[in-house]
Amino acid sequence: AQTVTQSQPEMSVQEAETVTLSCTYDTSESDYYLFWYKQPPSRQMILVIRQEAYKQQNATENRFSVNFQKAAKSFSLKISDSQLGDAAMYFCAYRSKLGGSNYKLTFGKGTLLTVNP
């Protein structure tokens, strides 16, 4: 079974600075998907960014980018020019690409990001 580990329970960053959230995962599969979801105080889960394992290029979405190291099974999220609205719990998630019905997301425990003005 796949596991996802987020080793930083909490992180903080100054507004306008850059912060990197860590995620590692364990899998025996060679192709899969990785996601970062954001959960603000409202507790809604919002997709931040997605990476397909077979793509070597790191995904980017505006101020959000990932550093995907497949051999190291590492998938970190970098937030540039942090804004107050970025304050939230961030979850890393894994999804198998196998056939059948293995479409569930496996989540890490989350990292609580605080943005200081």
Next chain:
Amino acid sequence: EPEVTQTPSHQVTQMGQEVILRCVPISNHLYFYWYRQILGQKVEFLVSFYNNEISEKSEIFDDQFSVERPDGSNFTLKIRSTKLEDSAMYFCASSDWGGGGETQYFGPGTRLLVL
């Protein structure tokens, strides 16, 4: 922009009572999911549903749980006899299909409190 909706947003129930949590997935989506998040813990998969049947379920999803798509728009999670440990946030999600890693879009959640 289409979104997943869930009702109610909050529900308080007595232990042993039945609850039904409702979700309206995005209209052209085909795969539906329920997840739960106990306070302070990670989000856990409960069940996935496709073509009017369960495609996968976790060990959490025991006989007390059931899912149904009673019409073309709603997707429900029923807990037959609630326990204290069922208190959690329950999230519904949907994706347009599962085979390509399509993104699962989450609803805002239902906060269930069992007393």
